[in-house]
Amino acid sequence: MKLWHCKDARSLRPLWALEEMGLDYELEVMPFPPRFLHKEFLAHNPLGTIPYFEDGPAQMTESTGICHYLVEKYQQHDFGLIPDHPEYGNYLNWLYHSDATLTFPQTLVLRYSRLEPEERRQPRVAEDYRRWYLARLRMLDAHIAERQFLCADRFTIADIAIAYALFLGRSLEIDKDYQPQTLDYLERMIARPGFQRAQRAQNEAANQVA
Numbered sequence: 001m002k003l004w005h006c007k008d009a010r011s012l013r014p015l016w017a018l019e020e021m022g023l024d025y026e027l028e029v030m031p032f033p034p035r036f037l038h039k040e041f042l043a044h045n046p047l048g049t050i051p052y053f054e055d056g057p058a059q060m061t062e063s064t065g066i067c068h069y070l071v072e073k074y075q076q077h078d079f080g081l082i083p084d085h086p087e088y089g090n091y092l093n094w095l096y097h098s099d100a101t102l103t104f105p106q107t108l109v110l111r112y113s114r115l116e117p118e119e120r121r122q123p124r125v126a127e128d129y130r131r132w133y134l135a136r137l138r139m140l141d142a143h144i145a146e147r148q149f150l151c152a153d154r155f156t157i158a159d160i161a162i163a164y165a166l167f168l169g170r171s172l173e174i175d176k177d178y179q180p181q182t183l184d185y186l187e188r189m190i191a192r193p194g195f196q197r198a199q200r201a202q203n204e205a206a207n208q209v210a
Helices: 012-021 039-043 063-073 088-115 123-136 138-146 157-171 180-190 193-209
Strands: 002-006 026-030 052-055 058-060
Touching: 002 012, 012 063, 012 157, 012 193, 026 193, 052 063, 058 063, 063 088, 063 157, 088 123, 088 157, 123 138, 138 180, 157 180, 180 193
Parallel strands: 002 026
Antiparallel strands: 002 052, 052 058
């Protein structure tokens, strides 16, 4: 297996999952955005987006989808739920919610507050989507108030998917407005040895390139 990755980008989700599961993989860390700064990458992924993941014939570009693939392909059900589990629907919903509802507005905050050249930045747009993201945390805020994990009273890839969105919010300095229980949940998740190993792996790979 090989994962193409940029430091702390959405590709951190599958990197974290690989480390939690103890699976063997190759990691290539690139500068962000790779489509402009690592054009050789386009030969692998014409979209130029990350993550990009290959495992034999499997070629994948969606961070949460890769996590789901790893659970099912490699029978890593300690990190996922099977269809007859009573919380299976909730588990899938959190997986999709993580990107479609939570990460999406943050990408617009990132673009219009940091990535665009100064003359193209849109502070009003960035602030609007910052507020949108915080409003979309309401379901999580309520759900996690009396839970340690999202599903089945144990850690799953749903926690990876959601915790990454919260972690991205921290990099955008939105976390100061998180509800206390949501902030506590984020701290618990990123304190996990698997997350810490993923951080070390990306840093070591980046240093080798440098």
